[in-house]
Amino acid sequence: MKKSVLGILAGAALMFSMASCGEKLLTDEQVQAEIQKGYDAGKAAVEQEMTAKCDADFETRVSAVVDQARADYEAEKAAEMAAGKKK
DSSP states (O other): OHHHHHHHHHHHHHHHHHHHTOOOOOOHHHHHHHHHHHHHHHHHHHHHHHHHHHHHHHHHHHHHHHHHHHHHHHHHHHHHHHHHHHO
16 A cells, blocks of 8 residues: 555656646747857957967967077177178
8 A cells, every 4th residue: 555655646746847847949049049159258368378378488489589680680790700701
């Protein structure tokens, strides 16, 4: 008898839970809103990642440009000195 009552209660609970989880279809506007929300969240994450990467590499890139400019200047100065000695 206890098993029958428990079985009936379990069946009723299962039916109730299945009835409350019915299909919930979204309208076209809701679908577009969900897509836009996902896009915006992804875009923000990518922007943050790229900004962090740029900030991390900034010092290295500036140093490389400065070093190249110094090397070019020194090479030009050495060429002028060598040309001046030949005259």
